[in-house]
Amino acid sequence: MKQRKLMHTAAAAALAVAGTAVAAGAEEVRVYNWSDYIDESLLEKFEAETGYDLIYDVFDSNEVLETKLLAGGSGYDVVVPSGTFLQRQIKAGAFQKLDKSKLPNLVHMWDVIMERTAKYDPGNEYSVNYMWGTTGIGVNVGKVREVLGEDAPIDSLSLVFDPANMEKLASCGVHFLDAPSEMIPMALKYLGENPDSHDPDVIAKVEPVYAAIRPYIQKFHNSEYINALANGEICVAVGWSGDVLQARDRADEADNGVEIAYHAPKEGAQMWFDQMAIPVDAPNPEGAHAFINFMMEPENIAAATNYVYYANGNKGSWPYILPEILEDPAIYPDEETMKNLFTTTPYEPRVQRFVTRLWTKIKSGT
Amino acid sequence: MTGKLRRWLVIGVPYLWLLALFLVPFLIVLKISLSDPALSIPPYTPTLDLSRGWEGVREFVAGLDFENYVFLTTDDLYWKAYLSSLWIAAFATFLTLLVGFPIAYGMACAPVHWRPTLLMGVILPFWTSFLIRVYSWMGILAQEGVLNRALMWLGLIDEPLMILNTPTAVYIGIVYTYLPFMVLPIYATLDKLDVSLIEAAEDLGCSRTQSFWLVTVPLARPGIIAGCFLVFIPALGEFVIPSLLGGSRTLMVGKVLWEEFFSNRDWPVASAVAVVLLLILIVPIILFQRNEQKAREAEQ
Numbered sequence: 196m197k198q199r200k201l202m203h204t205a206a207a208a209a210l211a212v213a214g215t216a217v218a219a220g221a222e223e224v225r226v227y228n229w230s231d232y233i234d235e236s237l238l239e240k241f242e243a244e245t246g247y248d249l250i251y252d253v254f255d256s257n258e259v260l261e262t263k264l265l266a267g268g269s270g271y272d273v274v275v276p277s278g279t280f281l282q283r284q285i286k287a288g289a290f291q292k293l294d295k296s297k298l299p300n301l302v303h304m305w306d307v308i309m310e311r312t313a314k315y316d317p318g319n320e321y322s323v324n325y326m327w328g329t330t331g332i333g334v335n336v337g338k339v340r341e342v343l344g345e346d347a348p349i350d351s352l353s354l355v356f357d358p359a360n361m362e363k364l365a366s367c368g369v370h371f372l373d374a375p376s377e378m379i380p381m382a383l384k385y386l387g388e389n390p391d392s393h394d395p396d397v398i399a400k401v402e403p404v405y406a407a408i409r410p411y412i413q414k415f416h417n418s419e420y421i422n423a424l425a426n427g428e429i430c431v432a433v434g435w436s437g438d439v440l441q442a443r444d445r446a447d448e449a450d451n452g453v454e455i456a457y458h459a460p461k462e463g464a465q466m467w468f469d470q471m472a473i474p475v476d477a478p479n480p481e482g483a484h485a486f487i488n489f490m491m492e493p494e495n496i497a498a499a500t501n502y503v504y505y506a507n508g509n510k511g512s513w514p515y516i517l518p519e520i521l522e523d524p525a526i527y528p529d530e531e532t533m534k535n536l537f538t539t540t541p542y543e544p545r546v547q548r549f550v551t552r553l554w555t556k557i558k559s560g561t
Numbered sequence: 562m563t564g565k566l567r568r569w570l571v572i573g574v575p576y577l578w579l580l581a582l583f584l585v586p587f588l589i590v591l592k593i594s595l596s597d598p599a600l601s602i603p604p605y606t607p608t609l610d611l612s613r614g615w616e617g618v619r620e621f622v623a624g625l626d627f628e629n630y631v632f633l634t635t636d637d638l639y640w641k642a643y644l645s646s647l648w649i650a651a652f653a654t655f656l657t658l659l660v661g662f663p664i665a666y667g668m669a670c671a672p673v674h675w676r677p678t679l680l681m682g683v684i685l686p687f688w689t690s691f692l693i694r695v696y697s698w699m700g701i702l703a704q705e706g707v708l709n710r711a712l713m714w715l716g717l718i719d720e721p722l723m724i725l726n727t728p729t730a731v732y733i734g735i736v737y738t739y740l741p742f743m744v745l746p747i748y749a750t751l752d753k754l755d756v757s758l759i760e761a762a763e764d765l766g767c768s769r770t771q772s773f774w775l776v777t778v779p780l781a782r783p784g785i786i787a788g789c790f791l792v793f794i795p796a797l798g799e800f801v802i803p804s805l806l807g808g809s810r811t812l813m814v815g816k817v818l819w820e821e822f823f824s825n826r827d828w829p830v831a832s833a834v835a836v837v838l839l840l841i842l843i844v845p846i847i848l849f850q851r852n853e854q855k856a857r858e859a860e861q
Contacts, residue, residue, distance in 0.1 A: 231580050258823035265604040265826065287600045368704070374807075375824070415809045428705050475602075544598060544826075551824040555638060555817075558809035 217230065224482035225250045227271040229469065230418060231324070231441060234502035241489050247482050255418045256374070264289045269474055272483035274330050275325050278315035278468040279376060279541040290321045290472045295483040298323070300491035303511030310378050312468050312508070314538065322470035323487055324508030326437070326500070329528070329536060330377045331459040333420070333439030337452075338367045338430035350458040352385040355433055358407040365411035368429030373415035375554035377465055378433070384463050391539045395549045405557040415558055420443070427453045435467075436525060437505035444504065457525045459532060466536040468508070574809070587839070589828075594832035595625035605828050629833040638817065639834065643841060646814040649803075650796040653735035657792045658785065660736055661743030666777075668744070669751035680748070683741050692775070695734055695805050702730050702806070726808035734802040735792075742791035750784030794842060814838055 230253040242249050252271075254260050263269040264276075264284055271329035276284060284290060295301060301323070308324050316322045327516040334349045342363045348354050355361065361369065371377055380390035382401035392398060413429065425445035432439065436457055438515060443455035471490065473483040490496055497509045497515030504520060506527050520526050528536065542550055599606040607624035610617040633639045668679045687695060700723040701707045710719040724730050754777065762772040776783075800815030807813075814834065821831035 256823070257825075261826065264824050265602055267602045283600065287602060287604070289602060312788045413808070426705060428703065544600070548825050548827065551640065551820055552636070552826075555820060560810060 211415055214225060220481060221246055221248045222482055223248045223250055224273070224479055224486050225252070225271045226273045226486060227252050227254060227263075227269070228273075228275045228325075229253060230255045230480070231421065231438065232275075232469075232499075232503055232505075234498045237490075237495055237498055240297070240495070245482075245489065247479075247485065247487050249486070257376075264474060267316065268476060270478060272477040272479045273359070273471055273486050274474060275469050275471055278312060278470060279539060281322055281470050281472060282315040283541045284472075285316060285321050289475055291475045291477070291480065292320050293323070293473065293487070294480075297481075298488050298491065300488050300493075300511075303491055303493050303509050304450040305508050305510035308468070308508035311466070311538065312470060314540075315468070316470065323491060325469045325471045325490065325496075326503070326507050327466065327468040327503035328436040328505045329459040329464040330372070330381065330433070330435055330528075331439070331457060331525075333424055333432045333434050333442060333455060333457050333463050334426060335424060335430040336454045336456050337366070338427070339364065342367055342430070349456065350459045350461050352381065352462050355431060356382065356385045356404055356408060358411070361408040361411040364431050365413075368413050368423070368431070369411060370411050370420040370429050370432045370434070371415050372433055372435070373417050373558075375550050376539065377467070379550060379554070380465055381433070381460075384460075384465075390463070390465065390537050393540075393542060393546050395546060398546070398550060398553065400559065402553060409557065409560070424455055425449065425453065437503050440504035440525065442521075459525065459528060459536070461535070462514060462536055463535045464532075466538050546561060578642065587836075590832045590835055592625070593828050594629055594830075594836050595627065596829050597624070597628070598827045598829055603828070604826055629829045630837070632830060633833055633837065639837075642812050642814045644816040645746055645812045646797050647841075648733065649685070649735075649811075649813060650793050650799075653732050653739075653796050654789050654793040655731055657736045657739055658744045658789060661740055661788060662781075662785070664740075664745035665744045665751055668748050669754065676752075683744050683748075687741065691728055691738065692801060695738065695802055698730070698737065698806060699725060702733070725806060728807065728811055730806035731803050731811055734806045735796050735799065739792040739796060742795075743788035745779055746787040746791065747784040750781045752782055790846070797842065798838060 196256070205341055207522060224247045228251065232253070233251075238249050238251050241247070257277050258275055259407075260276055261280055261284060263271075264274065265287060270389065304324065308327060309319055312322070313319055330356060332349065332352075334347075334354070339347050339354075343354075343360060348360070353360065353369075354364075355369065379398060379401055382389045382404045383392060383397070386400055388397055388400060396532055418438070420429065420434050421438050421442045422445070423429040424432050424439065424442035426449070427446075432442075433437065436459070439455060439457040443457070446453040446455050471487050473487075477483050490499070491509060493509060493511035493513075494515050496509045497512035500507050500512065501515075501517050501520060504526060524532060541547075593605055596605045596607060598604060599688045609621045613620075664683070668676060668683075671679055699706075703709070704721045704723065704725070708724070709718075712718045713721065724733070758780070759772050759776050762776045763769070767775060798815050798818075799813065800819060803811045803813045803816060804819075818831055818834050818838075820835055821827050825831075828845070
């Protein structure tokens with residue numbers, strides 16, 4: 196009881212301090228987004244245009260964001276969870292509904308993407324798409340051809356799930372994402388199963404698939420592969436489209452003779468959406484709406500896309516996007532590839548525990 | 562201020578410190594470990610609702626149970642993680658002692674006017690963030706890293722060594738990070754060592770090695786024990802080092818905790834794992850201390 200009271204006092208004190216800070220200087224907007232996910236000049240532009248002080252922090256896994264949200268009092272005004280996580284967080288009451296009257300730029304959004312995101316957020320009432328992409332395979336073309344020959348299946352899941360290929364690729368280094376909610380559907384797709392299966396018996400089928408290739412996987416990580424691919428330390432990374440393309444860009448800049456390519460596997464690739472949303476306890480919802488609206492301004496979101504190589508959900512931004520990005524099927528897939536993309540839904544707690552345990556077993560052998 | 566009040570303050574402040582920074586957080590964790598996960602903010606139930614008075618408290622207590630501890634026994638992951646952490650922490654502590662003792666010994670034997678500089682040298686790394694120091698080891702140990710390039714350039718190896726993402730990297734990380742915690746207490750005891758005792762031992766026919774093992778080491782024992790505890794305890798729950806330097810195969814309880822907490826969103830089980838870890842640490846330490854105290858009393 197005492198402790199409760201103490202916490203209230205502390206919270207009141209913190210509020211008082213925050214209040215004076217606001218009175219003294221400009222109001223703050225706190226944004227929590229994925230790492231390597233924006234053109235940083237946009238941050239200054241936002242401050243210049245709106246007069247808010249922008250505090251921009253980054254994370255590299257949905258789990259970290261979700262834990263902060265569910266603990267409450269994260270202090271952020273805008274966060275960017277992926278679709279499946281968003282869906283669960285909405286159910287947990289972590290977000291407030293958007294005030295669409297404060298978001299005039301909604302008119303620029305792309306209906307095709309809005310339809311897909313409505314699967315996670317019915318009516319798009321809580322969120323606006325920031326970027327979307329696919330989970331696929333990044334390769335160092337030269338090295339992979341050197342190891343597997345000219346006809347290496349770089350656009351197929353068999354490149355990374357066939358032990359015969361992986362055994363050879365191990366010599367030049369392979370990274371996988373440490374994201375079971377994407378790596379398990381991918382292996383299920385390879386097996387020809389429903390990638391969105393929530394049936395533990397079906398999910399368990401991926402275990403032998405991973406067991407066979409596990410010795411050849413150097414690391415499971417969500418961001419290290421960008422640099423590792425770019426500087427030639429690894430030759431294959433199962434990763435997110437834009438991140439692989441950023442690696443391609445960095446390698447080009449370094450002019451180190453490394454040629455990186457990204458493919459959404461021809462068997463089908465997972466499509467994901469990162470959504471801007473406002474936590475229920477956001478200190479500055481007004482500023483949060485201003486930030487979201489700012490990011491929906493076609494020129495701004497186009498600048499972000501031009502910088503991070505991810506497609507956005509904003510149709511109005513197309514005229515401002517570099518042609519080589521808009522026309523790159525690895526970023527904006529053609530209609531044929533679009534049909535092949537699949538989405539997944541969040542696991543129930545019981546299935547989630549099973550998936551996490553299976554993933555630990557896959558990674559550590561225990 | 563009266564003497565009595567002052568005495569109470571002197572005794573009371575450390576206890577208050579322990580109460581606020583150890584007991585209260587522990588009780589919160591213990592409480593969460595007895596609840597059930599839920600999809601809400603916060604992600605567990607029941608929460609204490611004091612506005613409903615006595616009724617609220619009773620309902621809260623009724624909602625607590627030991628289910629999560631029972632769950633820990635149903636999966637071998639947990640005890641394997643505890644065992645593997647114990648082993649890694651113990652072996653790393655041993656390695657740190659192996660490296661740290663000679664450093665402390667060298668410092669204690671150095672000319673007096675050098676010692677402050679040497680001491681500074683041991684403390685200096687603390688001026689940089691722990692995270693950055695561990696991160697920079699990734700740059701050193703990577704396949705294309707500084708170490709491999711240097712060794713290749715020297716012609717000592719033809720193929721880059723695979724160190725990063727292996728247990729070896731974890732040991733290097735722990736030894737490097739916790740070395741000062743080993744060196745400082747050992748140095749403190751060696752520094753106070755009465756040199757005439759060693760001279761006496763040598764006068765009585767001990768060789769230098771004998772006097773080192775029979776006189777110096779036993780007298781440095783309190784420092785060695787303190788150093789080992791200071792390294793072993795944090796290494797046991799270490800998360801940053803194994804996750805940055807270790808591969809996915811390095812199973813440590815810190816990582817299991819992370820997974821329960823972040824991937825499964827199961828705060829109650831995560832808390833139960835933490836409580837058990839604490840018991841694993843505290844029980845042997847208490848037994849050890851009691852043993853030490855008995856030995857001391859027996860000596861007197």
